[in-house]
Amino acid sequence: MSSALQTVLGIDIGTSACKALLLDEHGRILATHTVSYELEQPRPGWTQQDPQVWLEGARHSVAAVLAQVPAETRISAIGLTGQMHGMVPLDDSDQVIRPAMLWNDQRSECVALTEQAGGETSLRHATNNPMLPGYTGGKIAWLRKHEPAHYARLKTVLNPKDWLRLTLTGEKATEVSDASGTGLFDVRARVWATALIERLDMDPRWLPPCYESSHISGQVSRSGAALFGLPEGTPVVGGGGDSVVQTLGCGVTGAGQVQTTIGTAGITACALPQPIDNLTGSLQVFCNVLPDQWHMMGVAMNGGYAMRWLQRLLRSNLRDNHGPTQWDFEAIVAHANASAPGSRGLVFLPYLNGERAPHADPLARAAFVGLSALHDSRDMARAVMEGVIFSLYDIYVAMQTAGMQTQAMQSPVLKTCGGGVRAPLWRQMQADVFGCDVLTTAGSEQGAAFGAALVAALGIDMFATPEAAVQHCHVLTRETPDPDTQALLRTQFEIYQSLYPALRPALHRLAQNTES
Ligand code: XUL
Numbered sequence: 001m002s003s004a005l006q007t008v009l010g011i012d013i014g015t016s017a018c019k020a021l022l023l024d025e026h027g028r029i030l031a032t033h034t035v036s037y038e039l040e041q042p043r044p045g046w047t048q049q050d051p052q053v054w055l056e057g058a059r060h061s062v063a064a065v066l067a068q069v070p071a072e073t074r075i076s077a078i079g080l081t082g083q084m085h086g087m088v089p090l091d092d093s094d095q096v097i098r099p100a101m102l103w104n105d106q107r108s109e110c111v112a113l114t115e116q117a118g119g120e121t122s123l124r125h126a127t128n129n130p131m132l133p134g135y136t137g138g139k140i141a142w143l144r145k146h147e148p149a150h151y152a153r154l155k156t157v158l159n160p161k162d163w164l165r166l167t168l169t170g171e172k173a174t175e176v177s178d179a180s181g182t183g184l185f186d187v188r189a190r191v192w193a194t195a196l197i198e199r200l201d202m203d204p205r206w207l208p209p210c211y212e213s214s215h216i217s218g219q220v221s222r223s224g225a226a227l228f229g230l231p232e233g234t235p236v237v238g239g240g241g242d243s244v245v246q247t248l249g250c251g252v253t254g255a256g257q258v259q260t261t262i263g264t265a266g267i268t269a270c271a272l273p274q275p276i277d278n279l280t281g282s283l284q285v286f287c288n289v290l291p292d293q294w295h296m297m298g299v300a301m302n303g304g305y306a307m308r309w310l311q312r313l314l315r316s317n318l319r320d321n322h323g324p325t326q327w328d329f330e331a332i333v334a335h336a337n338a339s340a341p342g343s344r345g346l347v348f349l350p351y352l353n354g355e356r357a358p359h360a361d362p363l364a365r366a367a368f369v370g371l372s373a374l375h376d377s378r379d380m381a382r383a384v385m386e387g388v389i390f391s392l393y394d395i396y397v398a399m400q401t402a403g404m405q406t407q408a409m410q411s412p413v414l415k416t417c418g419g420g421v422r423a424p425l426w427r428q429m430q431a432d433v434f435g436c437d438v439l440t441t442a443g444s445e446q447g448a449a450f451g452a453a454l455v456a457a458l459g460i461d462m463f464a465t466p467e468a469a470v471q472h473c474h475v476l477t478r479e480t481p482d483p484d485t486q487a488l489l490r491t492q493f494e495i496y497q498s499l500y501p502a503l504r505p506a507l508h509r510l511a512q513n514t515e516s
Contacts, residue, residue: 004074006462009065009230010453011058012242013082013160015039015049015102015264018057020065021449022075025462027472030073032446033064040099045106045354045362048099051088051163055227058164062228075230078168078220079456080239081448082161084181087139090156090163097150100160101139103181104265104301104353106362108138109145110183116200120281126196128187128278128285133362134299135183140202157182157206161239168228168236169218172208175238177245177295179210180286187294188275190287213238213245213289214459237459240289242448243267243297248289249451250415250444251473253466258412260392260430262420263447266303268395270296280402282360283395289455290466296402298357298395302350302366303388304420307332309352310384314377333423336381341432341485342492343379346370348387349499351507355391358398359500363511369499386489388420389429390496396434397497412436417444424479431479432486433493441473 006025012018017036024030035057040048066073085103090096101107110131117123123131131137136157144151158166159178166172179185179192184200184207186193197204211217216235225232239245247259247269254271261267272294278285288295302309307329314327314335351364368383414434420426421440431438443450454469456462463469 004072006076007073008453008456008460008462009062009075009078010449010451010456011062011078011080011164012447012449012452013054013058013080013164014242014448015083015104018054018061019447019449020058020061021446021453022065022069022073023450023453023457029443029446029450031065031068032449033061033068035060039102047102047105049102050099051096051160054160054164055167059228062230066229075234076462077216077235077237077456077460078230079237079452079454079459080161080165081242081245081452082159082164084159084178084241084243085134085136086160087136087143088158088160088163089143089150089154090158091153092155094156094166097153098147100163101142103134105139106133106354107142108133108135109141110135110138113138113141113200117196118199123196124278126193127183127185128275129180129183130281130360131183132282132284132356132360134356135181137183137200141200154206156208158208159241162208165217165236168220168224170221170224171218173217173238174208174210175213175215175217175240175289176210176287177213177289178241181241181284182207185210187285187287211238212291213240214291214455216459235460237456239452239455241286243269243299244286244295245289245448245451245455246417246444247271247295247451248454248466248470249448249473250417251441251470252415253290253470254293258396258414258434260414260416261418262303262388262416262426263418264303264305266300266388266392267297268392268399270399272296276402278402280398282357283398283402289451296399298398300350300388300391300395301353301356302391304418306350306352306384306388307420310381329423332381333385333425335378336385337425339378339382342488343383343386344375345372346375346379346383347492347496347499348380348383349496349503350384350387350391357395361504363508364500364504365507365511367499367503367507385426386429386492387496389426389433390493392430393433393493394497414438415444416440417447424477427477427479429489431481432489435481435486438479439475440477442476443473445476
């Protein structure tokens with residue numbers, strides 16, 4: 001009997017959907033399935049999810065993937081990924097105390113926590129990162145202050161994918177990339193920052209053991225097997241936070257390449273051979289899913305989200321004007337394409353949900369600047385798309401200022417992924433704004449689940465090295481900069497960059513007025 005093909009399963013617990021993906025030893029994607037779900041927004045700026053929603057999403061997407069392949073298909077390992085920073089609080093029987101507070105939830109006691117840590121310098125000394133509002137640590141402190149009865153029951157804190165690991169294997173464990181996003185982790189030494197955690201009056205025992213990302217952290221348990229229809233005993237590797245694992249999924253295994261993602265958020269990232277000192281107030285220096293590497297990124301809160309906002313607007317207000325009645329993504333991109341590079345002198349600041357990088361500012365707000373009577377919704381659509389790319393480039397500039405260029409950006413080639421980059425216009429804009437070739441690669445269009453499958457493959461030596469793993473990420477599309485458009489958009493970017501400092505006081509007053 002010929003031995004069955006070896007495969008690995010990636011499971012991604014995203015913010016709006018769960019995706020499962022099966023990858024074989026030849027780097028072929030055999031099956032994928034996505035199940036969408038909602039997030040709860042009980043008040044403006046609050047976002048939460050019941051972990052049960054993730055469990056159902058994961059069970060259904062795994063079942064749908066298994067149904068697409070022959071029954072004898074051998075799953076050799078599972079890799080988990082998911083939205084980072086979310087806080088899943090568990091009691092002494094591992095029951096979920098309250099819905100998980102998510103990465104984009106603005107509830108956070110990060111300012112008070114920074115003070116308690118002895119100020120920014122001392123916090124940075126312990127973790128090499130500022131405590132940004134999205135991070136898990138600030139959410140634990142929020143629970144302490146605002147929900148003391150829940151806080152009193154707290155015995156374990158897990159990130160979303162690690163809660164799924166608990167249901168799948170019975171093990172409490174995390175790995176270095178997600179742990180980096182708690183704000184309680186010593187990113188240089190790749191261990192929990194125990195002294196800091198104690199100083200913050202938190203219990204280090206709340207946090208699970210932390211491993212390197214490709215380490216096997218447990219096996220599918222009997223109850224996990226029954227829940228998911230997966231063989232008991234299947235190894236489950238650490239995996240990685242979605243925004244980190246996506247870099248590997250785009251084929252980036254070392255310095256010299258830049259990576260962007262346009263999902264709900266927008267991300268600009270690169271790999272680092274050393275954990276350089278993060279002296280910025282908004283960038284994230286985290287552990288990479290590869291053991292001897294680190295990861296630098298900045299997260300713009302309004303990537304694809306800005307398009308969804310525009311879609312809502314067009315659907316509700318502009319249905320009767322020129323343009324289609326069904327404003328789907330492609331229709332909006334076509335509408336934007338009918339304007340011109342530079343949006344005929346219009347600039348959009350995309351800070352609809354506040355911003356994280358390069359401005360760590362939950363009170364930042366969006367703006368169209370330069371509107372004239374001649375502009376129409378086509379220019380506005382294009383300005384929204386350009387504004388998102390300007391925000392990604394703004395992060396890149398901040399990364400260079402932070403000392404990245406010598407280590408990571410010698411010969412920038414930009415690899416891009418996420419739902420947004422299925423629009424050629426959004427890829428071309430990146431080529432014109434960044435001034436380099438922009439590539440999409442096989443597998444990365446499937447999002448973080450693909451990267452998680454690669455980490456699983458590394459964990460069981462299905463692929464012997466990271467280089468062997470990413471040889472399957474061959475180039476799918478390539479956009480090259482157009483010199484005239486590049487010059488025009490660079491000038492537009494200069495204007496964009498000058499606007500946030502100029503408008504900040506007004507944007508804050510407006511945000512505060514609508515909050516009270
Ligand atoms: C990363 C971050 C987001 C979420 C999205 O720091 O906050 O990218 O991980 O899922």
